[in-house]
Amino acid sequence: MPTSLTIQPWPDPVIDTVGHDPRSVYAETFWLPTLGPTALLLLRHLASRFEQQAGSIELPVAEASQALGLGERAGNSSPIVRSLTRLESFDLACSDGRGTVAVRQNLPPLPHRHVRRLPAPLQTEHARWAEASLAEPPHAEARRRARRMALALLEQGDDFDHVERVLFSTGYHPTVCHDAARWAWQRHRDAAAAAGLEPVGGADQDR
Numbered sequence: 001m002p003t004s005l006t007i008q009p010w011p012d013p014v015i016d017t018v019g020h021d022p023r024s025v026y027a028e029t030f031w032l033p034t035l036g037p038t039a040l041l042l043l044r045h046l047a048s049r050f051e052q053q054a055g056s057i058e059l060p061v062a063e064a065s066q067a068l069g070l071g072e073r074a075g076n077s078s079p080i081v082r083s084l085t086r087l088e089s090f091d092l093a094c095s096d097g098r099g100t101v102a103v104r105q106n107l108p109p110l111p112h113r114h115v116r117r118l119p120a121p122l123q124t125e126h127a128r129w130a131e132a133s134l135a136e137p138p139h140a141e142a143r144r145r146a147r148r149m150a151l152a153l154l155e156q157g158d159d160f161d162h163v164e165r166v167l168f169s170t171g172y173h174p175t176v177c178h179d180a181a182r183w184a185w186q187r188h189r190d191a192a193a194a195a196g197l198e199p200v201g202g203a204d205q206d207r
Helices: 025-035 037-052 061-067 079-089 120-133 140-155 160-169 174-194
Strands: 004-009 057-060 093-095 100-103
Touching (some): 025 037, 037 079, 160 174
Antiparallel strands (some): 004 057
């Protein structure tokens, strides 16, 4: 097992539209009892890394393990490696066997077979959540996630067009990408104006 792994996003137009950010309340409430704390913690860590850097990231196994409070261990005994293997068993990651692992950026709705294994109160809560989600317009959750990501990219200095391209590369529908980039640009521009600063980009973003 290599001491460093290449982790790349695993885009999926369906899951990235109807799924859930691993840092969300949904993931913590319903996926946590299924995946376990270490696997979910790793997913959250990777989700933040993917937002900071488009494309693949290098993950030193021992260093990442220590940063997550899991001890400085590498090799097959590392909690990072075991967690990636567990994610693969849930179809949330896929390894090529040569040190590169694709990891989903969003969690799908918890499958019914796993919902049935939750404690009875959580099963009831999940049923209420599912009923409430049906009342939301399609793509509502994907739009919220894309807007958060777009705003974070603008705040770190990316321009409008790059933000839209990054969102598209992660699997969002083109309409969601454009909406999120425009929404984030407006808020970024308003904040810059309030601070007496010039926003990154140009006037042609007001389109």
